Amino acid sequence: MVTARDFAGRDVLTVGDFRRDELLFLLDAADKFEQVTGTLLAGRVVAALFFEPSTRTRLSFESAVGRLGGSCIGFAEAGISSTAKGETLADTVRVVQGYCDLLLLRHPKEGTARLAAEFADVPVVNCGDGAHQHPTQTFVDLYTIRRECGRVDGLHIVFAGDLRYGRAVHSLVHVLTQFKAHVTLVSPPFLRLPQEQLRALDETGVEYREMTDLEAAVPEADILYMTRVQQERFTDPAEYLKFRDAYTLDLEILKRARQQVVILHPLPRVTEIATEVDAHPHAAYFRQAHYGVAVRKALIALLLGKAEKIL
Amino acid sequence: MAKPTQQVAKLKEGTVLDHLRAGTGLRCLRVINLPPGTTVTIGINLSSKRLERKDIVKIERYELSEAEAAKIALISPDATLSIIRDYKVVGKHGLHPPIAFRGLLKCTNPACIVHTERVPGAFVVESREPLAVRCDYCERSIPADQFVFA
Numbered sequence: 001m002v003t004a005r006d007f008a009g010r011d012v013l014t015v016g017d018f019r020r021d022e023l024l025f026l027l028d029a030a031d032k033f034e035q036v037t038g039t040l041l042a043g044r045v046v047a048a049l050f051f052e053p054s055t056r057t058r059l060s061f062e063s064a065v066g067r068l069g070g071s072c073i074g075f076a077e078a079g080i081s082s083t084a085k086g087e088t089l090a091d092t093v094r095v096v097q098g099y100c101d102l103l104l105l106r107h108p109k110e111g112t113a114r115l116a117a118e119f120a121d122v123p124v125v126n127c128g129d130g131a132h133q134h135p136t137q138t139f140v141d142l143y144t145i146r147r148e149c150g151r152v153d154g155l156h157i158v159f160a161g162d163l164r165y166g167r168a169v170h171s172l173v174h175v176l177t178q179f180k181a182h183v184t185l186v187s188p189p190f191l192r193l194p195q196e197q198l199r200a201l202d203e204t205g206v207e208y209r210e211m212t213d214l215e216a217a218v219p220e221a222d223i224l225y226m227t228r229v230q231q232e233r234f235t236d237p238a239e240y241l242k243f244r245d246a247y248t249l250d251l252e253i254l255k256r257a258r259q260q261v262v263i264l265h266p267l268p269r270v271t272e273i274a275t276e277v278d279a280h281p282h283a284a285y286f287r288q289a290h291y292g293v294a295v296r297k298a299l300i301a302l303l304l305g306k307a308e309k310i311l
Numbered sequence: 312m313a314k315p316t317q318q319v320a321k322l323k324e325g326t327v328l329d330h331l332r333a334g335t336g337l338r339c340l341r342v343i344n345l346p347p348g349t350t351v352t353i354g355i356n357l358s359s360k361r362l363e364r365k366d367i368v369k370i371e372r373y374e375l376s377e378a379e380a381a382k383i384a385l386i387s388p389d390a391t392l393s394i395i396r397d398y399k400v401v402g403k404h405g406l407h408p409p410i411a412f413r414g415l416l417k418c419t420n421p422a423c424i425v426h427t428e429r430v431p432g433a434f435v436v437e438s439r440e441p442l443a444v445r446c447d448y449c450e451r452s453i454p455a456d457q458f459v460f461a
Contacts, residue, residue, distance in 0.1 A: 111424045111425065111446065196452055
């Protein structure tokens with residue numbers, strides 16, 4: 001049986017480090033923490049080292065920490081840290097971990113969080129490492145799915161857009177292998193889900209199919225998970241523009257969807273969801289972003305060993 | 312008429328790498344840091360009861376380091392290493408890939424953090440047959456034919 005002690009002092013590096021029962025425990029904890037404010041984290045410091053831009057992840061963590069009475073330090077871009085002077089990430093982590101009780105890390109290179117965890121005595125939370133993973137986004141996605149659909153198991157989830165570089169997709173697809181999901185992957189051929197991810201789906205027996213036509217995939221979806229074609233992953237601007245507009249969800253396409261379909265997006269969106277969709281009753285992507293605070297409150301409290309009072 | 316035989320000359324002192332997978336002998340030599348002037352005898356595609364075809368490498372007056380032996384194990388799992396002194400085998404053991412290891416290889420993912428930080432790679436053997444490893448940091452799988460040795 002999972003307890004809060006299973007999380008205390010732990011790193012959050014990849015979703016693969018978490019079992020199904022631990023994920024469900026976290027979702028239950030997020031429910032309990034949603035309305036919690038106070039001084040649970042009084043005197044605790046969370047350091048945010050963001051070497052790449054972030055709005056939702058960084059601000060929702062800062063909000064979560066602040067609402068529980070803790071404080072945040074850190075930086076939001078690489079240019080203002082000592083890495084601009086040539087300091088290694090390992091040295092930065094060795095120093096900053098002495099200033100904090102927990103370290104949040106976002107970095108453009110893959111595997112960064114695991115490297116940081118080797119040099120930190122405090123918990124390290126991977127807030128996105130290149131195109132690799134974004135585990136707390138997955139926790140938020142799972143929580144949103146359960147809030148909006150009432151369950152996580154056995155749903156048909158259609159992922160559309162940039163599946164090759166989308167770390168949020170990689171993390172969520174990995175986790176769905178534990179929740180009996182049916183998966184449809186819709187992307188241009190160049191932006192397919194990487195072979196490693198497809199192999200993991202094959203090995204765990206998850207039913208999936210790959211398509212290029214969004215409209216054809218929509219009718220079967222319980223959840224439409226749209227993703228942005230990421231300009232920063234392309235070295236050739238012309239190639240980026242070619243693929244950016246490949247998949248746009250609008251009200252016309254949604255006419256083909258189930259009435260209860262839930263629309264998610266890790267944000268930021270560019271053109272992949274038309275603004276006319278925002279008023280759709282099941283356009284949940286802004287609620288998805290807001291749920292991030294509840295999930296991150298629960299997660300930080302658990303990692304710092306402060307959650308038992310609430311749970 | 313005597314049956315023709317294929318034979319690699321006996322070694323007085325040094326190391327014999329036997330039961331190398333056919334065609335891997337030269338690749339094995341490349342990962343050994345031999346002093347200039349070392350005498351090496353190599354047999355390629357020799358017949359073998361165990362493997363049907365095999366390579367053999369005999370190196371005079373040289374004993375492999377642990378790291379070199381581990382690299383050979385990654386190129387040709389289940390090869391045999393023998394230490395020879397005065398024409399006699401004084402030590403012999405199989406070379407098997409470790410379950411997990413540091414160094415030896417370079418991660419082939421250009422986006423992996425190991426390329427910008429001064430740390431050795433860390434790997435886990437993901438599959439033994441066919442051999443493949445996974446970078447512990449970026450989790451990229453690397454099949455044996457794409458190994459780049461450190």
